[in-house]
Amino acid sequence: MEVLVYLIPVSLGLGGLGLGAFVWALRNRQYEDPKGDAQRILSDEWDDRPKP
Amino acid sequence: MTDVSTDFESRLGACPACDVAPLAGRLARSGPVRGDVILSLPTAHCAACITDVERALSAVPGVRAARVNLSLRRVVVDAEGVTADDLIPVLDRIGYEAHELDPGALTATAADRQGRDLLMRIGVAGFASMNIMILSVAVWSGADAATRDLFHMISGAIALPTVAFAGQPFFASAWRALRAGRLGMDVPISLALILASAISVFETWNSGPHAYFDGVVMLCFFLLVGRYLDYRTRAVARSAAEELTALEVPRAILLRDVAEETVPVADLRPGDLILVRPGGRVPADGVVTAGASEIDRSLLTGESVPVAARPGAALSAGEVNLTGPLTLQVTAAGRDSSLSRLTALVAAAESARGRYTSIADRASRSYAPAVHLLALASFLGWLWLTRDVRVAVNVAAAVLIITCPCALGLAVPAVITAASGRLFREGLLIKDGTALERLAEVDTVVFDKTGTLTMGTPQVAGADLDAEGRAVALALAGGSAHPLSRAIVAGIEGQAAEVEDLREVPGYGVEARWQGNPVRLGRADWVGADDEAPGAATWLRIGSRVHRIDFTDSLRPGADKAVARLRHAGLRVMILSGDGAGAVRDIAARLGVEEWRAGVTPQEKAATVAELSAQGRHVLMVGDGLNDTAALASAHASISPASALDAARVASDMVLVGRDLGPVADAVGVARASIRRIRENFALSILYNVVAVPFALAGLATPLIAALAMSLSSVSVTLNALRLR
Structure with a gap:
């Protein structure tokens, strides 16, 4: 059962990583226009180079 | 939905004018941002x-x-x-x-922050429930002794801060409800969260077998999702309402010592001289002192024919100036104007709708006491049977957790979100949370004519013109922005003739010289025709000959289809219009509506709607003008097009964004379907409770059963709601 000493912190750490990613996305206003972002990927306008 | 009993401040107030006036005033002051x-x-x-x-x-x-x-x-x-x-x-x-x-009205508001705040809490609750679930699975699969205690401790270490953070919206709203002496949905939720956390801490401390940390956090998570959906729906509605007020910025041009100054309408005083440009809306009641023009009063009275305005004529706020600039002496502004007097009528009607209790309200009203009684009874029963407080509190906590209104909290918001999302895609904005429910009960539809069934823009109906006449008419009409002129340009085929000295005489018409002869297009008395026939018409004079050009109002796209589908669905369709009988009869015949009334005053419209309601009918009012506002407010449900006056849009529950009237028929269908789904969802969640509550009462409920009942009911309720999309 000693393995729990590593595994529990690892699982918590991974979950925390996910939470961190979510908070980052939220702060970055990535939930402002979910419908638009879903459609934007279909447009091929800036496929060859990033939008300036 | 769980908010309905506590969040009255988010509803539109009883008086739409009061809501609009400060916002509108703020808009006017802020200017371009x-x-x-x-x-x-x-x-x-x-x-x-x-x-x-x-x-x-x-x-x-x-x-x-x-x-x-x-x-x-x-x-x-x-x-x-x-x-x-x-x-x-x-x-x-x-x-x-x-x-x-108006960017000023739409910048990130407090509501926006509230949404992100809720999302953050959902994220934290989701993170915590996943991690606790991993540990709980180990406990359920048979971890015991020190391992179980360790897992419970770690779970508790994650769960307690999570509940403290993620549960705040529930605690705050439960506290508000208690202070107001009410039992909302949030009181049993908060009680369940606190009691279950406390008993779990106690059990962990004493190496007990059951800890409900997983259930507590999951409860938070599902309820927050429901709360967020509810917030989204209301945020969309609120931003729609803001958008609509932002569409119209009420400013007036004040003439002060010959200088022109733009001021908010609220600052106008009786006696002020104001300038109304062609195409502008009259900002206050007043008397014309200079200028000549024509006035479109369709939004106020439903009349589709423009009226002449000369010095001495009295104008009301809300009318649109068509051709020439007018100088107006203000007789009444702000609260005293005829616009405000009409909205007072609305305020009286609005309170009737405020009394409507939604399905969710009714459910939560009977739910909260039932749950509390059940938990108390199980506590007392087990205390009497076992004389053991610990067992009794355990059972009571299990009862509270299992009867948690997770599914109830999702049942309505999920359906309303799915339904309003679908209607939004079709171009209908829902402004009021209970609008869909009320719409589902509708059995009579009353339409206004001008601006609702029709576009409010004239169309050439007929003209006794030869090729020469058509060419001259086109040439003259091309020189004016008057709605009738634009209709001629759009509706008469041919090549415009060459004319000279083209000039518009505001309030009368257009004149020019054609092949050396004067030609005129305009009002009958000015052109020199004897205007005996009723209806919208303009006259063309070439030399000594006089021609009449008739106009009719063009139907709004989708109007015929919407009326046909509503009638097909078994609804009674009526037209109430302030316009003349001829025009109304014509439109009613084109749409196949048998019941219509013309020349109806605003008071009569509201009275007719009230009379229908008194007969036990549920009326859906569709209208756009100020003359419809009282009727819109007193009807069981109401829809107005985006082109409507802001007072009318504020008074109605739903706003048509596009030009098409078709979504009105869809809305009734979707509303009926969504009420069916809400009822199914309630039945589903009650079913889960009926199965799981006996386990809890018998003291057999384990955290596993609680978690299963909770997630199964929430997921099935959400899936059922999604069938609407």
């Missing part, structure tokens, strides 16, 4: 739309960046020195309807 221009794009819907709009706008000189937000159907343009009036024609040319929105 920074460099950003915000346009509403009701027809944008796809990837190509985004690219088209952004490309077209970026090509306009002065535009630095343009970004479409498809979720809100808006485009934000970062441009210095470019106004919406420059951008709207650009979008119109590539086929997108666009309206200016």
Whole structure:
């Protein structure tokens, strides 16, 4: 059962990583226009180079 | 939905004018804000739309960046020195309807922060419940002794801060409810959260077998999701309402010592001289002192024929000046104007709708006491049976957790979100949370004519013109922006003749010289015709000959289809119009509506709706004018088109964004379907409770059963709601 000493912190750490990613996305206003972002990927306008 | 009993402040107030006036005033004072221009794009819907709009706008000189937000159907343009009036024609040319929105009214508000705050809490609760679930699975699969205690301790270490953070919205609202002496949905939720956390801490401390940390956190998570959906629906509705007020910025041009000054309408005083430009709306009641023009009063009275305005004529706020500039002496402004007097009528009617209790309200009203009694009874029963407080509290906590209104909290918001999302895609904005429920009960539909069933723009119906006459009429009409002239240009075929000295005589018509002879197009008395026949008409004089050109109002697209489908669905359809009998009879015949009344005053409209309600009918009122406002407010449910006066839009529950009237028929169908889903959802969650509560009462409920009942019921309720989309 000693393995729990590593595994529990690892699982918590991974979950925390996910939470961190979510908070980052939220702060970055990535939930402002979910419908638009879903459609934007279909447009091929800036496929060859990033939008300036 | 769980908010319904506590969140009255988010509803529109009893008096729409009071809501609008300060906001409108704020808009007028703020003036243009920074460099950003915000346009509403009701027809944008796809990837190509985004690219088209952004490309077209970026090509306009002065535009630095343009970004479409498809979720809100808006485009934000970062441009210095470019106004919406420059951008709207650009979008119109590539086929997108666009309206200016006031950035001041739409900037990130407190509501926006509230949404992100809720999302953050959902994220934290989701993270915690996943991690606790991993540990709980180990406990359920047989971990015991020290391992179980360790897992419980770690779970508790995660769960307690999570509940303290994620549960705040429930605690706050439960506290508000208790202080007001009510039992909302949030009181049993908070009690369950606190009691279950406390008993779990106690059990962990004493190496007990059951800890409900997983259930507590999951409860938080599901309820927050329901709360967030509820918030989204209301945020969309609120932003819609803001958008609509932002559409119309009430300013007036004040003439003070010959200088012109733009002031908010609220600052006007009786006796002030104001200038009303052609195409502008009259900002206050007044008497014309100079100028001659024609006035469109269709939004106020429903009349489709423009009326002449000469010095001495009295005008009311809300009328639209058509041809020439008018100077007006204000007789009544603000609260005393006829606009406000009509809205007082609305305030009286509005309170009737405030009494409507939603399905969710009714459910939570009987739910909260039932749950508390059940938990108390199980506590007392087990205490009496076992004389063991610990067992009794354990059972009571299990009962509270299992009867948790997870599914109830999701049942209504999930359905309303799915339904309003679907209607939004079709171009209908829902402004009021209970609007769908009320719409589902509707059995009579009352339409206004001018501006609702018709576009309010005239169409040439007939003209006794030869080729020569047509050419002259086109040439004359081309020189004027009057609605009838525009209708002639659009509706008469042929090549415009060459004319000289073309000039518009405001309030009368257009005149010019053609082949050396004077020609006139305009009002009967000015042209020299004897105007005996009723209806909208204009006259053309060439030499000594006089021709009459008749107009009719063009039907709104989708009007015939909407009326046909409503009748097919078994609803009684009526037309109530303030316009003359001839025009109303014509439209009623074209739509196949047998019941119609013409020349109806605003008071009579409201009275007719009240009379129908007294007969036990549920009326859906569809109208756009000030003369409809009282009827819109007193009807069981109401819809107005986006072109309506702001007072009418505020008074109605739903707003049609596009030009098409078709979504009205869809809305009734979707509303009925969503009420069916809500009832099914309640039945589902009650079913889960009926199965699981006996286990809890018998003291057999384990955290596993609680977790299963909770997640199964929540997921099935959500899936059922999604069938609406």
